[in-house]
Amino acid sequence: MTPAPDPPATAGVDLHPGGRPVMEARGISKHFPGVVANDHVDLALYAGEVHALLGENGAGKSTLASILAGLYQADAGELRLAGEPVVLRSPREALARGVGMVHQHFRLVRRFTVAENVALGDRSQPLVMSTPDVQRAVVALGERYGLPVRPEAVVGDLTVGEQQRVEIVKTLYRGVDVLLLDEPTSVLTPQETEALFGTVRAMAAEGKAVVFISHKLAEVVAIADRVTVMRDGRVVGSQPVASTSVRELARLMVGRAIDLDVVRPPQRPGEVVLTLDHVTVDHDTRRGSLTDVSLEVAAGEIVGIAGVSGNGQRPLAEVAAGLLAPDHGRVVVGGRDVTGRGPRAARAAGLAYIPEDRLGTGLAPSLTIAENLQLTRPHGPVLDRRRWTADATRLMQEFDIRAPGPATTTSSLSGGNIQKVLLARELDAGPSTIVAAAPTRGLDVGAIDTVRRLLAERRLQGCGILLISEDLDEVVTLADRILVLFEGRLVHTCDAEGADITELGLAMAGAGR
Amino acid sequence: MSAPTRDRVDDTPPSGTIRAPRRLALEPRQEVSRGVLVAVPVLAVLLALIVSALFLRLTGHDPVTVYRVMVRASFASRFGIADTLVSATPLILTGLAALVSFRVRLWNIGAEGQLYLGAVAAAGMALLLGDRLATPVNVVLMIVAGALGGMAWIAIPALARAWLRTNEIITTLLLNSVALLFINWLIFGSRSIWRDPDSGQFPQGQRIPAAAEFPRFGTTRVHLGLLVAVLAAVVVWLVLTRTRFGFRMRVLGDSEDAARYAGVPVRGMVLAVLLLSGALAGIAGAAEVGGLSRRLDPSSLAIGLGYAGIIVAALARLNPGGVVLVAVLLGGVRNAGTALQSLPDRVPMEVAVMLEGAILLFALGSEVLVRYRIQWPWSRPADDPAQGAGAAEGTDAAEGAADPAPGVDAADAAESAGGAAG
Incomplete structure (x- = not known):
C-alpha cells in the first residue's frame, strides 16, 4: 500500500532561496556496451529539498546516481559541488565531499554489528575503533532522524527495513549533504515506508538534499518537492511536484498513457x-x-x-x-x-511456483534464457538442445521477452524480462x-x-x-x-x-x- | 581526447565542455566478451615470462638463451615434443579433475593425493593380475582400479561435504599429506606387494608385469595415457554440454537455491561430482604407473601433478579443450627444466618451477581484468553497438548474484564504505 499523497509541505514556498545548487550534474553521458545509459543529463540538487528521480527500470536513474556517488565515471559532462567543478573518482571520495548513496542492494557486512558497519571505512577512526563513541553517535542520529537501530545488533539478524536504516545512518554518520536513495521503498512494508518518509523529511528539514529514486508515482508525489523524470537515458521533464499530477508523470515516464x-x-x-x-x-x-x-x-x-x-x-x-x-x-x-x-x-x-527471489532461485543467473526455460522440466539423460532453442524462440515471442536471442545470459536482462522468462516457463507447463x-x-x-x-x-x-x-x-x-x-x-x-x-x-x- | 561534438547553445562555461581529467581506474565490466577470456590468460603467461626474465637477468643468466633452450627442448624437435606430451598427460587428467569440481564451485585441492592412491590401486591391480591376461584387458582394469583408488580417497571429504557441509578445501588438502606418507610407507616402510623384495638397500617399487605396461607410440615415450587423457577431455566436454548431469552441474555451480528449486538432488550431485573429480585424478596416477614409471615410484609421482592441475584448470578458464592446450604448454615448461641444466652456465632446473609459479600468480592476478575493465586516463567511452545485450540497470543485480568469489559481500561493503578498497 502506498501512502496517500499529501500535499508537499513546501508547496508554494520559494524552494531555492540561495539559488545555488549544492550539487549539479551538467551534460552527463555514460555509455555501456550497446547501451547509452545517460545521454547529456542535467540535474541540479538544492539544499533542503527532496528531489525525486522518476523513471522505469533501465531509464538510467541508477546509473546517474552511481555517477553522482563516484561509483561510475561519466564519459562526458561534469559534476559540481557548491558551484565548484569536481571529479569524484570513487565512492570514498564522494563521501568525503558529502555525497552518500544507499544502494538497492545493501552493502553491509552481515557479520558485523551495526556500529562496526557504520564505522567501516571511516578513516578518522583511531586504529582501534572506539565502539562506545560510534554507538552513541548511531543512537543520536537515530533519534534525530527517526531511524531506530540498535548499534550492538549484528546486521545479519536485522530485517531488510532495519538494514536500510543502518545504510542511511552510515551515510549520515559520515556527514553527507547529498543523500541518494536508490529505490528505497522497493524492499519496505507500508509502515516502514511511512517511517522512511518521516526520516527523509527530517533530513530535508536539516538542509540536506535527498535524491529519491523511484518508479512508483504515488510515492514520488507523496514525498518529493521536485521531480526529474528520465526515459531512455534522457531527462524528459523536471518540475516542482506541486505543479504536476500523477497522470502527467505517468505519461512522461512511460511515454504513453497507461491504465493499471x-x-x-x-x-x-x-x-x-x-x-x-x-x-x-x-x-x-x-x-x-x-x-x-x-x-x-x-x-x-x-x-x-x-x-x-x-x-x-x-x-x-x-x-x-x-x-x-x-x-x-x-x-x-x-x-x-x-x-x-x-x-x-x-x-x-x-503446481507452478514463482518464487520471490527470481534471479537466484527461480532462475539460474548465468545460464541462458533457453536453459532457464527448461530448468524445471523433466530431462532425459541426453539433452535435446535443438528443441530447447525452438521452445525458447516460441516462448520469447509468446511472452514478449525482449532479448537478443535464446542464448542470451539471463542475468543481463532487465527485471521485467527476467520475470517474464520465469512466468513463461512456469505458465507454459500448464x-x-x-x-x-x-x-x-x-x-x-x-x-x-x-x-x-x-x-x-x-x-x-x-x-x-x-x-x-x-x-x-x-x-x-x-x-x-x-x-x-x-x-x-x-x-x-x-x-x-x-x-x-x-x-x-x-x-x-x-x-x- | 575528442569528445563527441555537441551543438548545444547554452551558457556552459568552457570548463563544462571539456571532459573532467581522469586517472587510471577500474570499472566493473557489464559483459565479458570471448576475446577477453582468451586474451587475459595469454597476457598472464607473457607477464610471467617477462618477470621471470628479470630474475634470470639478476642471477646472471641470459633470459633469451634460456627461453630459446626451453622452446627447443620442449617444442622444436620430435623427441622434445614427445617428452612434452608425456609430461602433459597427467596434467590433462588432473586439470580435468580440478575442472569438474571447480565448475560446481566445489574446491577439490586433493588431486595430488587422489593421484597417488590411483597409482597405488593401478599398480596393485597389475601386480595381482600378473601375466595372465592380455594387455588391453590389463590396461582397462588398471584404469578402472586407478579411478576407484582416486574415488576412494575423495570419498570421505565428499561424504562429509555432502552431508555435514564440511569445508572440502581443507579435508582434501590435508589428505594429500596422508596419501604421500602412505605411498612412502608402502615402498620404504613395509613389506607390501608394491615393494620390490630384491631392492635391499635402496627400496623401490616392484616392476609391474610386461603385460600391464601401457603401449607406447613408436620409439617415443608417449604412451596410451595421452589418448586416455584426451578422450577424457572430450567426454568431460560432452557431459558438461550435452547431458542432464552436466546441465545439473551448471545449475548447481551457478546457484544452489535454483538447483534446489528445480528439484536437483543437491547432495547426490555434490557426491557424484567430487567422486568424478577423484576418479580423473586417480586415472592420472594409473597412467603414470602403467605408461611411465612402470612401478609404484613415490619420487616420480610426487612432483606436484595434482597441484599443477589446479593451475591448468584455472588458466584454461575451466574449459576442457583449454585444459588440453594449457597442459601441453605447462608440460613443455616442466619438461624443459632438465634441459636447462645442460647449458654451459648451469641454469638451475628450478627455473621451470619458478615459471610455473609465476604463471599461476599472474593468472590469478589477471582475474581482475576479466571482472573489471581498466579505464585509461586517455580512453574514450566504450561504444560497441554490436553487443546489444542488457540494459544498464539489470546487470547491477546480476553482478552480485553471479559472483563466483566468496566473501564478495564484505568486499563490496568495504568498497562502498570507501574503506579498505582503493
Missing part, C-alpha cells in the same frame, strides 16, 4: 486444487515460521496472502511449492498428497495451481501490468492461484479472497470485494481480533 486496472469479472470457483492442512513450520532463522496454517485454493480463484514481509511468507510459499517439508500438517496439490516429497512431486501434481510470491516487486509499470494480466488471465482459464504479496493494493486488485499473515499465523480472512483497507492494515500490524 485489471479486469476481474466475478466467477464461481471450481474444485479445490491446493490445500494446506494445519501446516506448522518450526522456527528457522533463515525462513521464519508458520503456525497451524490451513487454507484452500479453488480452481478459478485467486487467494491473496497479505502481510508485512517476514511474517511467514517465505515458509508458506516454500511449503506449498514442496521446497520445504512442514513439521506438521499436510499439503495437497490437485488431490495428491505431496507433503515433504520435494519440488518435483509438487510440480508433477500440477499448471492447475500457481503459487506466486511477490510477483511484481521491483518491476516497472509496464512489467507490473503484464504480470498482473497474465495472472488474471490464468484465473479465468481455471487456475487456482495463491498470491503472496506485501503490496496490499495488488492483493486487493487481483484476489478474490484475502488472508492476512502475521507472525506465521493466518489472522484475518475476508472477501476482496468491499474489503476494508483499514481493517486489513490493522490485521497486518497484528492488531486484528
Whole structure:
C-alpha cells in the first residue's frame, strides 16, 4: 500500500532561496556496451529539498546516481559541488565531499554489528575503533532522524527495513549533504515506508538534499518537492511536484498513457486444487515460521496472502511449492498428497511456483534464457538442445521477452524480462495451481501490468492461484479472497470485494481480533 | 581526447565542455566478451615470462638463451615434443579433475593425493593380475582400479561435504599429506606387494608385469595415457554440454537455491561430482604407473601433478579443450627444466618451477581484468553497438548474484564504505 499523497509541505514556498545548487550534474553521458545509459543529463540538487528521480527500470536513474556517488565515471559532462567543478573518482571520495548513496542492494557486512558497519571505512577512526563513541553517535542520529537501530545488533539478524536504516545512518554518520536513495521503498512494508518518509523529511528539514529514486508515482508525489523524470537515458521533464499530477508523470515516464486496472469479472470457483492442512513450520532463522496454517485454493480463484514481509511468507510459499517439508500438517496439490516429497512431486501434481527471489532461485543467473526455460522440466539423460532453442524462440515471442536471442545470459536482462522468462516457463507447463510470491516487486509499470494480466488471465482459464504479496493494493486488485499473515499465523480472512483497507492494515500490524 | 561534438547553445562555461581529467581506474565490466577470456590468460603467461626474465637477468643468466633452450627442448624437435606430451598427460587428467569440481564451485585441492592412491590401486591391480591376461584387458582394469583408488580417497571429504557441509578445501588438502606418507610407507616402510623384495638397500617399487605396461607410440615415450587423457577431455566436454548431469552441474555451480528449486538432488550431485573429480585424478596416477614409471615410484609421482592441475584448470578458464592446450604448454615448461641444466652456465632446473609459479600468480592476478575493465586516463567511452545485450540497470543485480568469489559481500561493503578498497 502506498501512502496517500499529501500535499508537499513546501508547496508554494520559494524552494531555492540561495539559488545555488549544492550539487549539479551538467551534460552527463555514460555509455555501456550497446547501451547509452545517460545521454547529456542535467540535474541540479538544492539544499533542503527532496528531489525525486522518476523513471522505469533501465531509464538510467541508477546509473546517474552511481555517477553522482563516484561509483561510475561519466564519459562526458561534469559534476559540481557548491558551484565548484569536481571529479569524484570513487565512492570514498564522494563521501568525503558529502555525497552518500544507499544502494538497492545493501552493502553491509552481515557479520558485523551495526556500529562496526557504520564505522567501516571511516578513516578518522583511531586504529582501534572506539565502539562506545560510534554507538552513541548511531543512537543520536537515530533519534534525530527517526531511524531506530540498535548499534550492538549484528546486521545479519536485522530485517531488510532495519538494514536500510543502518545504510542511511552510515551515510549520515559520515556527514553527507547529498543523500541518494536508490529505490528505497522497493524492499519496505507500508509502515516502514511511512517511517522512511518521516526520516527523509527530517533530513530535508536539516538542509540536506535527498535524491529519491523511484518508479512508483504515488510515492514520488507523496514525498518529493521536485521531480526529474528520465526515459531512455534522457531527462524528459523536471518540475516542482506541486505543479504536476500523477497522470502527467505517468505519461512522461512511460511515454504513453497507461491504465493499471485489471479486469476481474466475478466467477464461481471450481474444485479445490491446493490445500494446506494445519501446516506448522518450526522456527528457522533463515525462513521464519508458520503456525497451524490451513487454507484452500479453488480452481478459478485467486487467494491473496497479505502481510508485512517476514511474517511467514517465505515458509508458506516454500511449503506449498514442496521446497520445504512442514513439521506438521499436510499439503495437497490437485488431490495428491505431496507433503515433504520435494519440488518435483509438487510440480508433477500440477503446481507452478514463482518464487520471490527470481534471479537466484527461480532462475539460474548465468545460464541462458533457453536453459532457464527448461530448468524445471523433466530431462532425459541426453539433452535435446535443438528443441530447447525452438521452445525458447516460441516462448520469447509468446511472452514478449525482449532479448537478443535464446542464448542470451539471463542475468543481463532487465527485471521485467527476467520475470517474464520465469512466468513463461512456469505458465507454459500448464499448471492447475500457481503459487506466486511477490510477483511484481521491483518491476516497472509496464512489467507490473503484464504480470498482473497474465495472472488474471490464468484465473479465468481455471487456475487456482495463491498470491503472496506485501503490496496490499495488488492483493486487493487481483484476489478474490484475502488472508492476512502475521507472525506465521493466518489472522484475518475476508472477501476482496468491499474489503476494508483499514481493517486489513490493522490485521497486518497484528492488531486484528 | 575528442569528445563527441555537441551543438548545444547554452551558457556552459568552457570548463563544462571539456571532459573532467581522469586517472587510471577500474570499472566493473557489464559483459565479458570471448576475446577477453582468451586474451587475459595469454597476457598472464607473457607477464610471467617477462618477470621471470628479470630474475634470470639478476642471477646472471641470459633470459633469451634460456627461453630459446626451453622452446627447443620442449617444442622444436620430435623427441622434445614427445617428452612434452608425456609430461602433459597427467596434467590433462588432473586439470580435468580440478575442472569438474571447480565448475560446481566445489574446491577439490586433493588431486595430488587422489593421484597417488590411483597409482597405488593401478599398480596393485597389475601386480595381482600378473601375466595372465592380455594387455588391453590389463590396461582397462588398471584404469578402472586407478579411478576407484582416486574415488576412494575423495570419498570421505565428499561424504562429509555432502552431508555435514564440511569445508572440502581443507579435508582434501590435508589428505594429500596422508596419501604421500602412505605411498612412502608402502615402498620404504613395509613389506607390501608394491615393494620390490630384491631392492635391499635402496627400496623401490616392484616392476609391474610386461603385460600391464601401457603401449607406447613408436620409439617415443608417449604412451596410451595421452589418448586416455584426451578422450577424457572430450567426454568431460560432452557431459558438461550435452547431458542432464552436466546441465545439473551448471545449475548447481551457478546457484544452489535454483538447483534446489528445480528439484536437483543437491547432495547426490555434490557426491557424484567430487567422486568424478577423484576418479580423473586417480586415472592420472594409473597412467603414470602403467605408461611411465612402470612401478609404484613415490619420487616420480610426487612432483606436484595434482597441484599443477589446479593451475591448468584455472588458466584454461575451466574449459576442457583449454585444459588440453594449457597442459601441453605447462608440460613443455616442466619438461624443459632438465634441459636447462645442460647449458654451459648451469641454469638451475628450478627455473621451470619458478615459471610455473609465476604463471599461476599472474593468472590469478589477471582475474581482475576479466571482472573489471581498466579505464585509461586517455580512453574514450566504450561504444560497441554490436553487443546489444542488457540494459544498464539489470546487470547491477546480476553482478552480485553471479559472483563466483566468496566473501564478495564484505568486499563490496568495504568498497562502498570507501574503506579498505582503493
